[in-house]
Amino acid sequence: MESKPEAIITRLVFPARSIAASLFLVLPLTAVESGVAVPGAAAVPADSGTTLLERLRLEAHGFVSFGYLRTWENNWLGDDTIDGTGEFYEAALNAIARPANRLRIGAQLFTRDLVSYDNGRVEVDWAYADYRVADELGISLGRVKVPFGLYNETLDVDSARTPIFLPQFYPLRARDRQLSVDGGKVYGLVGIGDLGSLEYAVYGGDKHYADESSTVQQLGEFGFGEDPDVDTDWIAGGVVEWNTPLTGLALRLSLWCYEDFVISGVRPGGATADSETDSTFSVVSAVYERSAVTVACEWAHLRNSGEAVFTPPGLTVSLDDELDSVYLALTWHAKPWLDLYLAGDITEARREFFGDQHGYRAVAAVAVRPAEHLTLKLEAQHNDGTLGIAAADNPQGVAQHWQAVALKATVDF
Amino acid sequence: MRRLVLIALVLICVAPASAQVAVTHPAVPEHALHHARLRDILLGRVTTWDDGTPIVIILVEEADDAAATARLSGRDLGRLLRGWKRLVYAGSGAMPLVVSSARDALEEVRRRPGALTVLALAPVDPAEHVVPEQ
Numbered sequence: 001m002e003s004k005p006e007a008i009i010t011r012l013v014f015p016a017r018s019i020a021a022s023l024f025l026v027l028p029l030t031a032v033e034s035g036v037a038v039p040g041a042a043a044v045p046a047d048s049g050t051t052l053l054e055r056l057r058l059e060a061h062g063f064v065s066f067g068y069l070r071t072w073e074n075n076w077l078g079d080d081t082i083d084g085t086g087e088f089y090e091a092a093l094n095a096i097a098r099p100a101n102r103l104r105i106g107a108q109l110f111t112r113d114l115v116s117y118d119n120g121r122v123e124v125d126w127a128y129a130d131y132r133v134a135d136e137l138g139i140s141l142g143r144v145k146v147p148f149g150l151y152n153e154t155l156d157v158d159s160a161r162t163p164i165f166l167p168q169f170y171p172l173r174a175r176d177r178q179l180s181v182d183g184g185k186v187y188g189l190v191g192i193g194d195l196g197s198l199e200y201a202v203y204g205g206d207k208h209y210a211d212e213s214s215t216v217q218q219l220g221e222f223g224f225g226e227d228p229d230v231d232t233d234w235i236a237g238g239v240v241e242w243n244t245p246l247t248g249l250a251l252r253l254s255l256w257c258y259e260d261f262v263i264s265g266v267r268p269g270g271a272t273a274d275s276e277t278d279s280t281f282s283v284v285s286a287v288y289e290r291s292a293v294t295v296a297c298e299w300a301h302l303r304n305s306g307e308a309v310f311t312p313p314g315l316t317v318s319l320d321d322e323l324d325s326v327y328l329a330l331t332w333h334a335k336p337w338l339d340l341y342l343a344g345d346i347t348e349a350r351r352e353f354f355g356d357q358h359g360y361r362a363v364a365a366v367a368v369r370p371a372e373h374l375t376l377k378l379e380a381q382h383n384d385g386t387l388g389i390a391a392a393d394n395p396q397g398v399a400q401h402w403q404a405v406a407l408k409a410t411v412d413f
Numbered sequence: 414m415r416r417l418v419l420i421a422l423v424l425i426c427v428a429p430a431s432a433q434v435a436v437t438h439p440a441v442p443e444h445a446l447h448h449a450r451l452r453d454i455l456l457g458r459v460t461t462w463d464d465g466t467p468i469v470i471i472l473v474e475e476a477d478d479a480a481a482t483a484r485l486s487g488r489d490l491g492r493l494l495r496g497w498k499r500l501v502y503a504g505s506g507a508m509p510l511v512v513s514s515a516r517d518a519l520e521e522v523r524r525r526p527g528a529l530t531v532l533a534l535a536p537v538d539p540a541e542h543v544v545p546e547q
Contacts, residue, residue, distance in 0.1 A: 054525070057467060059508060061501050096507055101465030106504050126504045132461045135453075145503050153503035160498040189458050197449070199458060243458075248487050289487060336491045369491070412498065 057098035063412035064091040065158050069115065073402035074386075075393040077173065078115030081404075087113045088406070090156055092125065104130040110156060116393075117173050117214040125156075126180055136188040144185040146178055147201045147239045148254045149283040149298055155179060159410040162331050162341035163365040164379040168388065169283075169300040169325035169347060174215040178256055178281070181205030181235050196243045204236035207258075219263055221390055222354075224273045228265025232258050237281075252285040267310070277306030277319050294331040300324070308353070317353040324348050329363075341365040347387055359387030375410040433481035434535045436519065438528045441466070448485060454529065455486040455493065457500045460507075466527040470509035473518045477533035485531060 067088035071081040078085065094108035107127035112118050128142030145153045151166050155175055158164065171177050183205015190198045209215050209230040220226050237256035244251065256279075263275045285298040302323040309316050329343035345361040365379040381404040389398050435451055437443075442464045446454075453459040454468055461467055472482060472490060479490045486493055490511075500506035510525075512518050518530040 057469075057507070059501075061508060063502070092502060094502065094504070096501070096504070098467045098507065101467070102461055104460075104467075104507075108502070108504060128504060132465070135459050135461075145505075153505070154499040157499050157502040160495040160502070189453065191449075197453065197458070289492075333489070333492060336489060372494075 055099075058095065059097075060093070060095045061413060062091070062093040063157075063159055063410055065089055065408055065410040067164070067406055067408035069404065069406045071402060071404045073399035074389045076115075076389060076402070076404060077117065077393075079393040081115060085115055087115050087119075088408070089113050090158065092156060094125075102132045104132070106130075112156070112175075114173070114175075114214070117217060118175075121212055123176070123210070123213075134188070136190050138187050140185040140187070141183075143180050143182050144203060144205075145180050146203060146235075146237065146256065147187075148178060148237065148256050148281070149300065150252065150285045150287055150296060152178065152254075158377075158408060159373075159375040159412045162339040162367040162377070163329075163343065163363060164377050164406045164408050165363075165381070167298065167325065167327040167329070167343070167345050168359055168361060169298075169302070169323070172388075173218045174213075176209065176213050177215045178235075181207055183235075194245060196245045199241040199243065200239065202236075202238040204234060207232055207235055220265065221392060223267065224263050224265035224275070225267040226265070228263050228273070231262050233260040234258065248289040250287050252283075252287075254283040254285065256281040261306075263308075272311050273308060274311075275306060275308035275319060277304045279304045292333045294333070296329045296331075297327065299326045319353065321349065321351040321354075323350075337369045339367040341367070347385075349387055357385065357387040359383060359385040373412050375408075375412075377406075377408045377410075379406045379408075380404070433485060434532045436522055436530050436532060436536070438469075438522055438526050440526050441529070451531075452485055452487070455482065455531070456488075457497060457506045462527060467507070469507075469525045469528040471518045471521045471525075471528055471530035472509050472511045473515055473530060473532065474511060474513050475515060478515055478518070478531065481533040482531045 068084065068086050069077070069081050069088045070084040075081045078087070090112040092108055092110045094106060096104060096106035098104050105128070108125040109122055110125040111120055111122045113120050124143060126143050126145050128140045128144050130138060130140040132138040147153050149170065151161070151170060154160060155166065155170060165172065171179070181203055183203065185201055185203040187201035188199070190200070192198055211227045216227060216230050219228055219230060235256070235258045237254070239252060239254045241250055241252040258279050261277045261279060263273070265273045267273055279302065281300065281302045283298055283300045287294065287296045304319055304321045306319045307316055308319055325345070325347035327343055327345035329341065332340045334340055341364065343363040345363065348356070348358045350356050360383070362382045363379065365377060368376045370376065383402050383404070384400065386398050386400065389402070391398055435446055441462055443462060450459065455470065459468065472493070473479060474490065482493065483489045488496060494509070494511070497506060497508055501508050510521055512521060515532050515536065518532065519536055522528040522530050
């Protein structure tokens with residue numbers, strides 16, 4: 001009786017440096033490309049005895065991080081960081097099931113305490129159903145994360161990066177502001193032959209901001225009174241990433257827009273504050289991963305247009321603001337358990353009403369992974385500028401130059 | 414047949430420095446993979462086979478096999494897994510399974526529809542029933 005191959009082996013070969021080796025290697029590569037490279041099959045009999053969880057393909061993952069933050073000269077993210085604070089944790093728990101081919105459903109709960117922000121509030125980070133029609137087309141519906149820049153989708157995935165804090169243009173206080181939308185996303189991967197491949201995503205939807213969310217809290221601190229009402233008509237955007245023929249080099253363009261972002265609040269004393277703005281946020285990103293080094297560079301430009309009215313006295317102010325930010329980051333993967341990171345970040349905000357501000361930041365960080373699911377990090381920053389510093393947190397006066405050191409331990413599963 | 418003999422020679426003479434083998438579950442519909450597509454799979458850009466079966470990636474910790482995966486993906490095992498953590502916590506993927514040896518990897522490939530693993534060398538254990546080219 002003829003044996004039927006039950007597993008398929010595909011040989012893959014890569015250009016070798018020596019001519020002799022190349023001679024050997026061309027033949028199987030040709031065979032692979034012509035689709036006939038099934039030279040023999042290791043017949044590993046399929047095992048049909050699977051559990052229910054395996055049939056649902058159900059997975060659960062999570063992480064928890066605890067940290068410590070200490071600053072010098074200015075309080076940052078709260079009013080007590082000069083004394084040092086341990087109010088600095090994050091945790092997430094998710095479940096993903098793949099009950100049918102092409103279909104994936106999942107949800108993640110997230111909580112954090114970022115000094116004076118969120119304070120342990122639990123929120124649904126994402127919850128979606130995803131159908132992958134083909135490599136070129138996938139559709140997600142629900143609360144979907146927003147791809148934006150290199151890191152917006154992974155703002156909280158501390159264990160997967162070396163620094164503790166992301167570059168300045170990524171939302172830190174108001175993490176929920178552009179983290180996700182309640183709507184949908186269409187995405188895919190398109191091969192472009194010898195030029196590599198293109199990944200794309202287009203998304204759109206609405207966003208609800210809970211009263212206790214960090215976005216609402218931050219807008220209140222900006223002068224809109226306690227717990228202002230925040231709403232937006234719609235949010236939309238997209239990314240396209242070119243995975244270039246140069247292995248490890250990817251270029252990405254991101255765009256994020258929202259229309260009629262409306263804030264209505266009551267300031268101390270009873271005056272009302274109402275604003276309406278449209279925003280466009282664009283990012284150009286480049287990342288190069290090669291051997292033990294990763295280089296990342298991004299340039300971001302935010303443009304807001306709109307106005308705010310304070311009644312009384314009936315004062316109308318322009319909110320036509322712009323922000324430009326650029327950073328260069330270098331990560332050296334010195335050992336499988338050790339990453340070193342250096343970055344320089346220049347961010348400038350031009351605001352008609354609130355005034356211009358800048359934040360120039362130099363960052364050094366180290367991540368140590370003594371075990372597969374444990375990450376320990378140390379980050380040091382030197383900052384020139386007051387961007388991101390709240391005067392209310394610094395009754396002693398705001399300093400132009402300030403420093404921060406953060407420690408963090410993350411366990412994931 | 415002659416070409417297949419040459420392929421075997423490649424494995425004997427050149428591997429493991431520059432050759433690697435991808436092994437899939439029997440039901441996987443794709444009989445050949447270009448290295449670019451395999452790289453896309455390992456990096457999480459492609460998550461399903463052509464027939465819609467989810468791809469289940471089995472990564473091997475053994476040095477030679479891990480090196481074979483690194484040659485394909487451009488990332489060592491640790492960085493590859495950190496990349497997958499980014500996808501998993503962003504809701505974009507399901508975590509690869511990590512096993513300690515090629516033998517364990519083959520066991521998992523056998524058990525899981527859609528499974529794929531990358532090894533430094535084709536399995537030669539006599540227990541694995543190698544079917545000759547017809």
